[in-house]
Amino acid sequence: MRKTWKAKTGLAVIAALAISTGVLTTPAKAADPVTITIWTFGDVIQRNLVVEYKALHPEVTLSIKKSDLDPLNGTNMVTACTSKTGPDIVAVEVSYSGYWRSYPKCFQDLRQMKTSDANASAGIAAGLSATELKKDYLSWRWEQGVAYDDSVIGIPTDVGGLEVAYRVDLFKKAGLPTDRAAVSKLWPTWEAFIATGQKYMTKLSAADKKAGKGFIDNAGTIYAAIMNQGTEKYYKNDGTDMGKLTYDTNPQVKKAWNTTIKATESGIGTRIGQYTSDWNIGMNKGTFATILAPAWMMDYIKAQAPDTSGKWDIANLPVSGGNQGGTQLTIPSYAKNKQAAYDFLTWYLAPEQELKVFKTYGLFPAASSTYKDPALLNFKDPFFNNAPVGKIYAEGVSKLKPIFEGKLQRAIDQAIGAGLGRVAAKKMTPAKSWAQVLTDLKKVVNN
Amino acid sequence: MSQLLERKVGRKAPLTPWKKNKKQEVFPGVKSLNGRWGHLFVAPFLIMFLVFGLAPVVYSVYISFFRWDPLGGSEFTGLRNFSILLQDSDFWLAIRNTFSIWALSTFPQMFMAIGLAAIMRNTRLKAKSFFRTILLVPNITSVIAITIVFGQLFGRDFGIINGLLSLAGLDHHIDFIEGVIPSHVAIATMITWRWVGYNTLIFLASMLAIPDELFESASVDGASKWQQFRFVTLPQLKNTITFVLIVGTIGGLQVFAEPQQLAADGGSSKQFLTLTLFLFNQAFVNNKYGYAAAIGIMITFIVLIISVINFFITRKISNDGTR
Numbered sequence: 145m146r147k148t149w150k151a152k153t154g155l156a157v158i159a160a161l162a163i164s165t166g167v168l169t170t171p172a173k174a175a176d177p178v179t180i181t182i183w184t185f186g187d188v189i190q191r192n193l194v195v196e197y198k199a200l201h202p203e204v205t206l207s208i209k210k211s212d213l214d215p216l217n218g219t220n221m222v223t224a225c226t227s228k229t230g231p232d233i234v235a236v237e238v239s240y241s242g243y244w245r246s247y248p249k250c251f252q253d254l255r256q257m258k259t260s261d262a263n264a265s266a267g268i269a270a271g272l273s274a275t276e277l278k279k280d281y282l283s284w285r286w287e288q289g290v291a292y293d294d295s296v297i298g299i300p301t302d303v304g305g306l307e308v309a310y311r312v313d314l315f316k317k318a319g320l321p322t323d324r325a326a327v328s329k330l331w332p333t334w335e336a337f338i339a340t341g342q343k344y345m346t347k348l349s350a351a352d353k354k355a356g357k358g359f360i361d362n363a364g365t366i367y368a369a370i371m372n373q374g375t376e377k378y379y380k381n382d383g384t385d386m387g388k389l390t391y392d393t394n395p396q397v398k399k400a401w402n403t404t405i406k407a408t409e410s411g412i413g414t415r416i417g418q419y420t421s422d423w424n425i426g427m428n429k430g431t432f433a434t435i436l437a438p439a440w441m442m443d444y445i446k447a448q449a450p451d452t453s454g455k456w457d458i459a460n461l462p463v464s465g466g467n468q469g470g471t472q473l474t475i476p477s478y479a480k481n482k483q484a485a486y487d488f489l490t491w492y493l494a495p496e497q498e499l500k501v502f503k504t505y506g507l508f509p510a511a512s513s514t515y516k517d518p519a520l521l522n523f524k525d526p527f528f529n530n531a532p533v534g535k536i537y538a539e540g541v542s543k544l545k546p547i548f549e550g551k552l553q554r555a556i557d558q559a560i561g562a563g564l565g566r567v568a569a570k571k572m573t574p575a576k577s578w579a580q581v582l583t584d585l586k587k588v589v590n591n
Numbered sequence: 592m593s594q595l596l597e598r599k600v601g602r603k604a605p606l607t608p609w610k611k612n613k614k615q616e617v618f619p620g621v622k623s624l625n626g627r628w629g630h631l632f633v634a635p636f637l638i639m640f641l642v643f644g645l646a647p648v649v650y651s652v653y654i655s656f657f658r659w660d661p662l663g664g665s666e667f668t669g670l671r672n673f674s675i676l677l678q679d680s681d682f683w684l685a686i687r688n689t690f691s692i693w694a695l696s697t698f699p700q701m702f703m704a705i706g707l708a709a710i711m712r713n714t715r716l717k718a719k720s721f722f723r724t725i726l727l728v729p730n731i732t733s734v735i736a737i738t739i740v741f742g743q744l745f746g747r748d749f750g751i752i753n754g755l756l757s758l759a760g761l762d763h764h765i766d767f768i769e770g771v772i773p774s775h776v777a778i779a780t781m782i783t784w785r786w787v788g789y790n791t792l793i794f795l796a797s798m799l800a801i802p803d804e805l806f807e808s809a810s811v812d813g814a815s816k817w818q819q820f821r822f823v824t825l826p827q828l829k830n831t832i833t834f835v836l837i838v839g840t841i842g843g844l845q846v847f848a849e850p851q852q853l854a855a856d857g858g859s860s861k862q863f864l865t866l867t868l869f870l871f872n873q874a875f876v877n878n879k880y881g882y883a884a885a886i887g888i889m890i891t892f893i894v895l896i897i898s899v900i901n902f903f904i905t906r907k908i909s910n911d912g913t914r
Contacts, residue, residue: 214855219875226661247662356748356764414748417768421743422750431748555877558856565859569769572860587679588877 178484179205181231183220185213187443188235188301188471190501193492200266200491204484213237217244221476225250230476232485236298238470239557241288242379242549246386248291252475255296257486268490274299280495282512284546289472292385298472299493300510302501304438305537306369306466308459309445311452312529314433318347324531328460334370334403337462341412344433356414361423361432363404363413364564368557369436370400372467372547379550387550391585397560404564405574415568424448436461438468439508439537446506446527457529458536465540470510508537515542552588559584655884665881672885682886684861685869686893688775692850692865693843695779696786701835703787705828708794709820723795726788737781738852745777768854774863778849786842790835797831798824829908837901844894847871866890 182189194206209231211220217240224230225247236244244250254274261270274296278286281300289298308331312322320340321327331337341359348357360366371377374396379387391397407413414432416422426432427449437445437458445456473493475485491497498509499520506525514520515538523534563581566572572580655672659665676682711722729737744751745767753764767777801824809819847867850857856872857864864872870890874883 214876218878222661222875222878250662354762416748420746422746422748425746425749429749558876562856562859562861565769569766569859571769587675587681 177203177205178481179207180233180481180485180488181207181209182233182235183209183211183216183231184233184235185211185216185237187440187505187507188473189492190505190507192504193497193500197488197491201262204488206488221250224476224478228478230478232475232479232481233489234474234476235301235471236289236474238288238304238472238549239554241298241472242553243551244297244474245291245549246551248293248295248297250477251291251295251297252477252479252482252486253291253295253297254299254475254486257475257482259490260483260487262487263491266491266494267496268487268494272490277490280511280513282510282541284544285470285510285541287546288470288549289474298474299489301471301473301493302440302498302507303510303541304440304467304469305508305541306372306436306438306468307461307536307540308434309437309442309456309528310434310459311430311455312457313455314430315344318344318433320344322457324457324459324529324536327457330459331462334366334407334462337366338403338407338410338412341407341434342410345412355431356416357431358414359412359432360407360434360436361414361416361426362418363407363410363415364561364568365418365436366407367400367404367560367564368468369461369466370403370463371396372544373461373463373465374400375545375547377547377549378553378556379548381548387548389550389552389589391556392582401560401564401574401578405567408564408568409574413568428452436466436468439502439506439533440469442506442525442528442533453527454529456527458531458533460536461540465543467541467544502534506533508541512542555588556585559588651884651887654881655888657881658879659881659884660878661880668881672882673889676882676885676889681861681864681869682889685857685864685866688857688861688863689844689846689865691772691775692778692782692846692863693840695775696782697836697839697843699779700783700787700790700839701832703783704790704794704835705825707787707791708798709824711791711795712798723792726791728788729785730789732785734785734848735852737785738849741777741781741784742853768858769860769862771860771862774853774858778846778853778863781849782842782846786839790839793835794828794831797828801827833901833905833908837905840897840901841894844890844897866893 189206189208194208197204197206216234217236221230221234221236221244224234257273259268259270259272264270277299278296282303285300285303289296289300291297308327310327315322315327320343321330330340344359345353376390376394376396378389378391378394378397380390380394382388414426416426416431427435427445428451430452435441435445446453473489475482475489479485493511495509495511495514495517498507498511499514499517501507502509502514502520503523509515509520520534520538521532523532524530525533560581562584563577566577566580567574654665656667656669657665658668658671707726710716711719711726716722745753747753747764747766747768750767752767756765765773767773805823805827806819809823814822845867846865850863850865850868851871853863855876857868866886867890870883870886873879873886
């Protein structure tokens with residue numbers, strides 16, 4: 145801290161000189177030119193905001209490196225932390241937060257950081273640590289960025305509120321209600337959701353069925369949705385840092401598995417894998433009528449199927465709100481420009497900015513203070529038939545409870561996902577596939 | 592070309608060249624300088640090899656005896672990783688997949704390459720350099736780009752290949768990801784597409800090295816074009832075929848990017864999990880570095896076994912081929 149103050153006074157002198165000699169005409173907050181390196185994936189760091197920050201801070205260069213999620217939050221971060229190097233900011237997705245929460249030594253404890261006055265003009269007061277920022281965010285979401293030793297390692301960018309995106313035109317064709325309130329009432333439970341799907345399937349023509357059309361894009365996605373509606377996933381919070389592995393005893397796991405199998409076997413899904421070329425094409429062709437869509441997926445749908453604008457709408461997820469995905473920004477402990485990074489991060493994740501991101505890109509704010517903001521509540525998306533997406537997702541995420549996440553969560557999710565895939569591809573019976581999942585998981589946990 | 596190959600794979604190559612070269616001096620007459628300068632000249636390679644070649648190998652042997660967490664504590668577990676590995680069904684599955692993909696890519700590729708080379712050798716063919724260049728283009732294309740494009744071609748519902756099959760009256764859509772053999776065929780196709788041109792050029796070079804007299808005398812004896820190909824060209828290609836086979840085997844054991852891009856976990860039933868993908872996933876997805884190191888060592892053993900087999904085959908061929 146002291147060092148930056150010194151640098152600042154020094155710079156003030158230079159700035160004063162510069163002004164007097166006419167080099168600088170505006171009394172800008174001149175500071176050392178600094179390059180903040182950011183490792184991210186997908187659309188976490190939005191271009192518009194980068195441009196905006198650049199205008200606010202001409203001296204800051206944001207060097208952004210995008211990778212795929214798994215290598216980024218896996219190999220790249222492990223390598224960086226092991227070799228005691230690293231960028232100034234890394235985006236960590238929630239599926240990896242359980243893992244990284246066990247390694248607080250790799251991250252700067254954000255409770256120890258204080259905002260400088262660099263963004264005072266943008267409404268960020270000086271001297272704020274993560275402890276003061278906490279109240280602005282959804283509490284269960286905040287916990288995903290808290291390490292096992294209670295240090296705060298990440299601040300959430302968004303929450304992946306999960307609802308059902310459905311095709312109004314296709315629902316109409318199948319004789320189902322099209323109004324979003326009526327559609328939400330169709331499925332108070334997952335069983336009802338499956339029943340609706342079966343009803344939809346009976347209305348399809350033989351040609352449609354032959355073309356592989358279905359009610360939901362991929363029945364396997366139901367699993368994650370149900371898991372996140374519970375209070376416990378694969379670990380039980382037993383007071384220890386690591387928690388206790390309960391994937392084989394937690395009834396929620398079996399319930400989610402069984403419901404997903406039931407949905408798969410009822411034939412309502414198209415079996416198209418998400419994020420494949422088939423999926424993108426199917427979205428345009430109306431191959432499926434519903435997608436379990438996290439808020440951040442809205443932008444993906446818009447980009448992939450621009451011609452379907454206005455044909456989509458958003459209804460509530462069966463049972464209650466859901467969650468899938470979300471990211472937090474962290475500062476590795478070996479970052480070189482921690483103060484500049486923290487200033488950028490607190491600005492970028494401030495409620496105002498998260499709201500802007502939501503309106504342009506659909507990432508739903510994790511800053512709960514925005515949920516009462518009329519700008520969010522009244523926000524309607526013409527692509528989704530003017531659905532009040534802000535209000536729908538806000539209600540959904542407010543119903544969720546914190547889930548204790550453990551170190552191997554991602555690996556367990558993947559093994560179970562593969563198990564569901566085997567059943568969907570009719571390569572194994574559900575019982576056999578589940579037995580295989582347990583054998584695979586034993587390897588993951590023990591070896 | 593064939594001479595070069597002979598030197599590479601043939602037994603005639605001196606097994607210990609350094610012994611023969613010992614007396615050659617860099618600075619003739621200045622005896623004291625030669626030894627030292629020699630060390631200096633090999634130093635760049637030696638340092639690179641020690642840092643990037645030998646050190647990681649030694650280190651992975653070391654960590655294969657541990658339950659290794661790069662970020663936290665590691666514990667010595669002795670041979671536990673190896674005993675688990677031998678009982679791990681995924682390991683044997685990976686061996687099966689690797690060899691299946693290898694066979695499906697190597698042999699059809701060889702037939703195609705020889706066939707293409709025979710066409711390219713034809714004296715009546717116009718624009719030779721153009722075709723030779725075209726053949727090499729797939730080889731310099733990024734593997735990831737190839738996989739993305741082929742992944743779309745092989746799509747189950749909207750892929751071109753299934754589209755063509757249904758035009759041909761085959762309505763059953765083949766799932767090129769979930770099926771065991773279809774997925775291997777899909778991956779083998781990508782490898783074949785990438786390497787067939789390269790191998791064609793190698794075969795072509797070796798075909799062009801066959802003396803014209805052989806063909807002339809064959810045609811004087813009344814051999815048809817096919818007979819010339821069968822009894823003159825093919826026997827002359829024996830060494831080249833061995834070379835292509837060896838290089839193909841080395842490549843085949845390293846198949847990684849294609850299956851990884853198709854599905855990072857190697858498919859829901861691990862139907863196209865290859866050895867290197869298995870290693871990668873254990874290390875960089877499951878963070879089991881010690882276990883992954885053990886897999887690496889087992890792959891080394893497999894390569895050793897194949898090398899020994901190769902060695903005997905090569906020796907047999909160079910003994911038979913008296914040219």
